Structure formats: structure tokens, C-alpha cells
Amino acid sequence: MDQIELKENIQADFPALNKKILKNDLIYFDTAASAQKPSVVINELSDFYLNHYSNVSRGVHTLCVEATFKYEDARKKVQKFLNAYSENEIIFTKNATESINLIAQSYYQRYLKSGDEIILSVMEHHSNLLPWYFLRDNYGIVLKFINIDSDGNLNLDHFETLITKKTKLVAVTHLSNVFGTITDKKLIEISRANDLHILLDGCQSISHIKVDMQEIDCDFYAFSGHKIYGPSGIGVLYGKENLLDELPPFLGGGGMISEVTYDGATYAALPNKFEAGTPPLVEAHGLGVALDYVESIGMDKIEQYEKILTEYADQKMADLDFVINYSKSKNKTSIISFNLNKIHAHEVASFLDVEGIAVRAGHHCCQPLMKLLNVTATSRISFGIYNTKSEIDYFIDSLTKCKNFFGVK
Amino acid sequence: MSDLLKELYQEIILDHGNTPRNFGKCEPFNKSADGHNPLCGDKVHLTLLVDDQNIIKDIKFTGEGCAISIASTSLMTQNLKGKSLEYANNLFQDFSNLVTGSSDELQIITEEDSLYSLKGVGAFPMRVKCATLSWHAFKSAIDEK
Numbered sequence: 001m002d003q004i005e006l007k008e009n010i011q012a013d014f015p016a017l018n019k020k021i022l023k024n025d026l027i028y029f030d031t032a033a034s035a036q037k038p039s040v041v042i043n044e045l046s047d048f049y050l051n052h053y054s055n056v057s058r059g060v061h062t063l064c065v066e067a068t069f070k071y072e073d074a075r076k077k078v079q080k081f082l083n084a085y086s087e088n089e090i091i092f093t094k095n096a097t098e099s100i101n102l103i104a105q106s107y108y109q110r111y112l113k114s115g116d117e118i119i120l121s122v123m124e125h126h127s128n129l130l131p132w133y134f135l136r137d138n139y140g141i142v143l144k145f146i147n148i149d150s151d152g153n154l155n156l157d158h159f160e161t162l163i164t165k166k167t168k169l170v171a172v173t174h175l176s177n178v179f180g181t182i183t184d185k186k187l188i189e190i191s192r193a194n195d196l197h198i199l200l201d202g203c204q205s206i207s208h209i210k211v212d213m214q215e216i217d218c219d220f221y222a223f224s225g226h227k228i229y230g231p232s233g234i235g236v237l238y239g240k241e242n243l244l245d246e247l248p249p250f251l252g253g254g255g256m257i258s259e260v261t262y263d264g265a266t267y268a269a270l271p272n273k274f275e276a277g278t279p280p281l282v283e284a285h286g287l288g289v290a291l292d293y294v295e296s297i298g299m300d301k302i303e304q305y306e307k308i309l310t311e312y313a314d315q316k317m318a319d320l321d322f323v324i325n326y327s328k329s330k331n332k333t334s335i336i337s338f339n340l341n342k343i344h345a346h347e348v349a350s351f352l353d354v355e356g357i358a359v360r361a362g363h364h365c366c367q368p369l370m371k372l373l374n375v376t377a378t379s380r381i382s383f384g385i386y387n388t389k390s391e392i393d394y395f396i397d398s399l400t401k402c403k404n405f406f407g408v409k
Numbered sequence: 410m411s412d413l414l415k416e417l418y419q420e421i422i423l424d425h426g427n428t429p430r431n432f433g434k435c436e437p438f439n440k441s442a443d444g445h446n447p448l449c450g451d452k453v454h455l456t457l458l459v460d461d462q463n464i465i466k467d468i469k470f471t472g473e474g475c476a477i478s479i480a481s482t483s484l485m486t487q488n489l490k491g492k493s494l495e496y497a498n499n500l501f502q503d504f505s506n507l508v509t510g511s512s513d514e515l516q517i518i519t520e521e522d523s524l525y526s527l528k529g530v531g532a533f534p535m536r537v538k539c540a541t542l543s544w545h546a547f548k549s550a551i552d553e554k
Contacts, residue, residue, distance in 0.1 A: 057448060258447045
């Protein structure tokens with residue numbers, strides 16, 4: 001078989017992959033939910049606590065210097081990874097959800113009034129729905145949803161029909177967590193032509209395709225560190241500096257102030273303005289190390305490799321007439337949602353679990369989309385840098401076993 | 410006391426920290442700026458009188474802060490009074506290099522200069538902002554249109 005490897009013996013970098021599920025080797029097909037961590041990240045977290053730990057920014061002692069430098073170094077690494085213009089454009093949060101909530105609340109205060117419109121899509125994750133629902137429910141902001149075509153691509157003609165003079169912002173996924181569809185660049189062009197601000201939910205795109213903020217030219221981009229082989233508890237909000245500068249702060253507390261009196265406060269400059277309280281400093285460092293690891297392999301190679309895996313799985317699944325594949329876009333990667341005829345996704349996931357294969361089953365935090373697809377749930381496989389074609393072969397065999405076990409024709 | 414600390418708190422720093430020169434407000438003045446370090450609360454208010462030949466005729470400051478911050482401001486005013494804005498800009502760059510450990514790139518400041526006494530700050534990265542606070546305030550005062 002034409003087995004290709006991203007990096008020699010890459011699975012050895014991820015200790016969690018040594019785990020046995022019953023007697024079977026673990027096959028981890030759930031990277032879209034969260035990625036496994038390489039040893040370098042795990043060890044660096046430990047080293048930080050063992051040798052360099054203190055709070056950041058508010059002290060002059062040696063440990064504070066070391067911790068602060070590691071934290072700020074992580075910001076530089078994120079800036080470089082995203083090719084953002086400035087470090088001030090990188091805000092550390094706890095996850096993408098917080099990043100999007102931050103933008104929703106601050107953007108509303110600065111730019112919106114009742115009756116203004118925001119455009120989302122029908123295939124958004126709950127984390128890119130609920131923050132905007134709050135604005136609809138509390139402040140009378142109107143939400144509209146871009147339809148998808150039968151292959152799971154955003155219908156950009158429909159998008160254009162939704163835009164009115166009251167539309168201010170479009171907030172959509174950059175890579176669908178259900179279909180793996182990559183959002184067409186044309187969405188940005190249409191948005192720019194209509195003077196809309198653009199937020200991309202980068203939770204999936206961050207680890208599967210090369211992202212370059214200056215090239216993509218969105219205004220805001222949110223992602224979680226744990227999806228790109230970093231620790232949980234650290235997220236990033238990218239925003240264009242001039243826009244972030246204009247937005248009021250989201251959370252109030254220590255570290256985000258310039259001067260405080262009993263009558264009020266003035267705020268720190270970017271990026272501190274949006275980082276109230278002790279930040280997830282160790283996790284930020286862990287994210288920086290994860291990005292170094294990913295870059296040592298190369299995002300171009302990763303993107304190419306995962307597309308090959310996805311195409312391979314697609315072909316193999318197409319040979320099985322009892323499999324319904326919902327991920328049909330020609331412009332997709334790394335994520336495939338599917339069902340087996342007449343077997344609930346939870347049965348499929350439990351069966352595969354016993355086989356050693358970790359897949360996700362459920363609504364994938366996309367309940368409205370599941371309703372649109374007229375399913376209660378789907379199973380989902382998603383690939384990371386440690387997956388291989390031979391794992392896909394094993395998975396395909398297991399699907400047939402599953403069908404036979406449940407006696408479905 | 411360690412050598413690093415002796416290096417940081419040279420006699421001249423303690424002297425200027427305790428009895429700052431040019432403390433007060435220029436009367437009249439035509440340029441001013443505030444500097445504020447939110448991390449420690451240090452504040453400086455600068456006033457300048459710059460003539461139409463771009464010469465700094467007078468420069469004074471008020472404010473509160475640590476010895477490094479006050480001494481740095483005091484020494485800055487001494488070194489800028491009577492000088493041109495062009496010279497001041499170059500000195501700003503030189504001083505930044507001095508306190509961030511790039512002293513091999515110095516163009517103006519020599520080992521004999523009073524400002525050279527702040528070189529020791531380089532070993533204490535968190536104190537660099539103390540030393541540069543007033544310099545940044547100065548920069549914003551002269552860059553203001």
C-alpha cells in the first residue's frame with residue numbers, strides 16, 4: 001500500500017496513542033473534538049510548573065520574569081503561526097467559545113443597535129450561534145442564516161440575498177465541524193464588497209489547513225488550542241488591531257487596566273485590555289510549544305496529508321452500500337460525518353469503541369443542522385497528523401462487522 | 410549586595426532618585442505628555458518648551474515612581490535640555506538600546522555619560538519599563554502635532 005508518513009514514527013510522539021481499548025490498539029478518529037498531545041507539550045507543561053512558575057506581568061522577581069517571557073513568547077508564536085500583522089492582534093482566552101462571546105458582546109456595544117443584522121450559517125457550531133442568540137434575545141439584533149447546498153457547501157448566492165443596509169457582520173465557520181467543508185474565499189470577497197465585518201470560527205481550520213490572517217483578510221478569527229495539539233484551557237482571538245482597539249473590554253479585572261479610581265477606570269492597551277485576570281499562562285506556553293511542533297512538520301504537508309487520508313476514506317466508504325456519507329463537498333478535508341443504514345449513531349460509536357476506534361456520535365453541537373439533515377445524530381470520523389491509511393482500512397472492516405452484528409441488510 | 414544590584418543602584422541613580430533635577434513644571438511650556446505604567450502605577454508628567462529652531466529650551470517633570478524611574482527621568486531632562494529634537498530622537502534610540510542590553514550598538518552614549526549608569530537595568534527585564542517610561546512620554550510629547 002502506498003503508505004506515506006508525515007514524520008517518521010509520528011505516533012510515538014503521542015503517548016496517549018499507546019493506550020489499548022480492551023485488547024485493541026487505539027485508533028483515534030476524534031481529533032475534531034480534541035487532538036491528542038505530543039510529549040513535547042506534556043513535558044513543557046510540567047517543566048513550567050517545576051521550574052518557571054509564577055504569575056505574569058505584575059512582579060519584578062526572577063520567576064515572574066521567566067513566566068512572563070514564556071507567556072509573551074507564546075503570543076509571538078501564535079502571531080507568527082497565523083501570520084498576523086501584530087502581536088497586539090493576538091488575545092489569549094480560555095477557548096474559541098470565549099473568543100466569540102467576547103466579540104459578540106464588545107462588537108455589539110461598539111457597532112450595533114436594535115434592528116441591525118448579523119449573518120450566520122445553518123451549519124454553525126453552537127459556539128457560533130449562542131453568543132449571537134444572546135444579542136437577538138437581549139438587544140433586538142436580527143440574525144439570518146446562510147443556507148447550504150446538498151453537498152454541504154455554503155450557498156453564497158443565498159448569502160448575497162441576505163445582505164441589507166442593516167447587515168454589519170457575517171460570522172461563519174471556516175471549516176465545518178460536521179462536513180469538513182472549507183469555506184469558499186468568495187465569502188470574504190462578497191463581505192468586503194458589502195462593507196461587512198467578518199468573523200471566522202477557526203476551530204477546525206486551525207489544525208487542518210494553512211491559515212494566514214493577512215491573506216484570508218477576515219476581521220476576527222477564533223480558535224481553541226486543544227484542537228491543534230495544545231493543552232485545553234487556552235484559546236485565541238485574532239482581531240485586526242484597529243478594530244480591537246475600538247472595541248470596549250469584555251471582562252473586567254486585574255491586568256486589563258491603566259488606572260483605577262473609585263469613580264472609574266481607564267483600560268490597558270492591546271492586548272492586555274482583553275485579558276482580565278490571571279491568564280492561562282502555562283497553557284498558553286503549551287500552545288506555543290504545540291505550534292512549534294506542528295511547524296516542525298509543516299502546515300502545507302499536514303494539509304496535503306490529511307486531504308489524502310480524507311479522499312482515501314471517502315473512496316473506501318463509497319464502496320459500502322450501507323454507509324450514508326453526509327460530507328460531500330469537493331472542497332473539504334479531515335472530517336466525515338456518516339450513518340449506517342438503520343443503525344443509530346450511538347450503536348455505531350459503541351461498536352467501534354470496542355474495536356478500539358474512537359469516533360464521535362451525536363449532534364456535534366449542531367442541533368439545528370441535524371434537524372435540517374433530518375437525522376437525530378451522525379457518527380463522525382476526523383483525522384489528525386497521527387492517523388494512517390491502515391487505520392482507515394481497519395475502520396472500514398469494522399464498519400462491515402458492525403453492520404453484520406446489528407443484522408442490517 | 411550582589412554585583413548586579415550594585416550595578417543597578419549606582420550612587421548616581423540613588424542620588425537622582427532621592428533628589429531629582431528639573432522637578433516641576435515649565436512656565437511657559439508648549440509641549441507636554443503623561444506617562445503611566447499600569448503594572449506598577451508609576452506616573453510622570455512632562456512639560457517642555459521647544460523653540461522654533463526645534464531646540465529644547467526647557468524640560469521639567471513631576472510624578473511618582475521608583476528610584477529607577479525617577480532617576481532615569483531626572484537624567485533625561487539633564488541630557489536633553491538645550492539639545493535639538495533631532496539629537497533627542499537619536500538619544501532616545503540609544504537609550505533604548507542601552508537598557509535593553511544592546512549597548513554595543515550605542516552611537517551617542519559613552520561609558521563616561523551619566524545615562525550610562527542605567528545600563529544595569531538590562532539585567533532586570535521587568536525594570537526596563539521603569540527606565541523607559543519618561544522617555545516614551547517625551548517621545549509622545551514631541552511627536553504630538
